[in-house]
Amino acid sequence: MDADLAELKRRIPLLEYLRRRHWTAQRVGAQQEFVGLCPLHQETRPSFYVNARKNLFYCHGCGRGGDLIRFVELERQLSFSQSVAQLQQEWLSAPTTHLLEHTVAFYQRQLPLHPEAMKYLRQRALGNAELLTELQVGYAPGGNLRLHLTSLGYSFARLLQTGLINNQGRDAFYRRVIFPCRQQGQIINLYGRSIGAAFPHRFLPRSRGGLFAWDSVARYPKVILVEGLFDLAVLWQYGLRNSTCAFGKQLTPIQFAQLCEGPDRLVYIAFDQDENQAGQQAACALAHRLQTAGVAARIVQLPAGHDPNSYSSRGATSADFAALLEQAQPL
Numbered sequence: 001m002d003a004d005l006a007e008l009k010r011r012i013p014l015l016e017y018l019r020r021r022h023w024t025a026q027r028v029g030a031q032q033e034f035v036g037l038c039p040l041h042q043e044t045r046p047s048f049y050v051n052a053r054k055n056l057f058y059c060h061g062c063g064r065g066g067d068l069i070r071f072v073e074l075e076r077q078l079s080f081s082q083s084v085a086q087l088q089q090e091w092l093s094a095p096t097t098h099l100l101e102h103t104v105a106f107y108q109r110q111l112p113l114h115p116e117a118m119k120y121l122r123q124r125a126l127g128n129a130e131l132l133t134e135l136q137v138g139y140a141p142g143g144n145l146r147l148h149l150t151s152l153g154y155s156f157a158r159l160l161q162t163g164l165i166n167n168q169g170r171d172a173f174y175r176r177v178i179f180p181c182r183q184q185g186q187i188i189n190l191y192g193r194s195i196g197a198a199f200p201h202r203f204l205p206r207s208r209g210g211l212f213a214w215d216s217v218a219r220y221p222k223v224i225l226v227e228g229l230f231d232l233a234v235l236w237q238y239g240l241r242n243s244t245c246a247f248g249k250q251l252t253p254i255q256f257a258q259l260c261e262g263p264d265r266l267v268y269i270a271f272d273q274d275e276n277q278a279g280q281q282a283a284c285a286l287a288h289r290l291q292t293a294g295v296a297a298r299i300v301q302l303p304a305g306h307d308p309n310s311y312s313s314r315g316a317t318s319a320d321f322a323a324l325l326e327q328a329q330p331l
């Protein structure tokens with residue numbers, strides 16, 4: 001099972017969720033089982049059972065059952081991914097979101113002060129200052145985030161626990177370009193791309209949420225799915241605001257569910273053209289899964305060895321990308 005979902009359900013036990021919503025129940029026997037009136041249908045005799053050990057519910061009256069997320073889907077008439085997003089927002093994120101907002105604002109101020117970061121972005125074909133501002137791209141030069149955040153009242157332990165700094169008090173994102181990942185307006189994680197020799201990708205040790213910028217991309221019937229944020233940024237620069245990314249080739253169940261929502265969806269998959277065929281194989285597998293789920297998919301063939309970012313860095317224009325989309329084929 002997806003680690004994010006498991007973590008969400010562990011941190012919000014179903015019984016606790018129901019009790020906070022004023023569900024009253026009686027324990028059944030000596031077991032971790034509880035029964036009360038069903039919150040999902042009208043009844044006078046209790047037939048709604050919750051097993052606290054298994055973290056599941058079942059109603060003998062209306063015949064519905066499942067886990068926390070299923071309950072929220074039924075209770076609020078939301079889709080699977082909307083339910084997950086709402087739970088994350090309501091229960092998990094508020095204090096950390098403020099901390100991450102301060103961090104992102106700080107890193108944004110650092111970016112123009114550090115020519116090595118600006119040079120790196122230009123080499124990656126990301127020179128559009130307006131877009132960098134819109135995406136709130138920043139830079140972690142290292143050394144001073146801790147001072148800044150502790151001056152705002154955050155404890156060392158808190159910063160360590162969030163993963164923003166290491167044991168020595170240094171920035172975990174040292175010498176990285178930073179992109180905030182938002183969900184329903186709130187920052188839920190940070191993506192850091194190394195401008196030096198360190199491992200290129202880094203996130204905070206917490207949920208990455210669903211597809212990037214899905215709040216704005218979901219309204220487009222046609223969406224372009226790329227692997228990375230640098231790919232997404234060049235497509236946005238071309239005006240292709242219907243582009244989103246999954247932070248890799250493997251979609252989480254939440255991300256897959258998002259792609260499947262909405263009528264008449266068409267997904268253009270623009271994964272990397274890898275020499276070892278990894279991107280091509282992942283694109284085919286995903287197109288197949290989408291088609292099985294009733295969603296139309298087309299595979300975009302980039303030139304050999306390229307991803308959207310490297311293709312753009314080599315001088316490709318928006319017309320070149322439009323032509324690739326035009327030529328994209330179903331499986």
Ligand SMILES: [Zn+2]
Nearest residue numbers: 038041059062
């Ligand atoms: Zn019921």
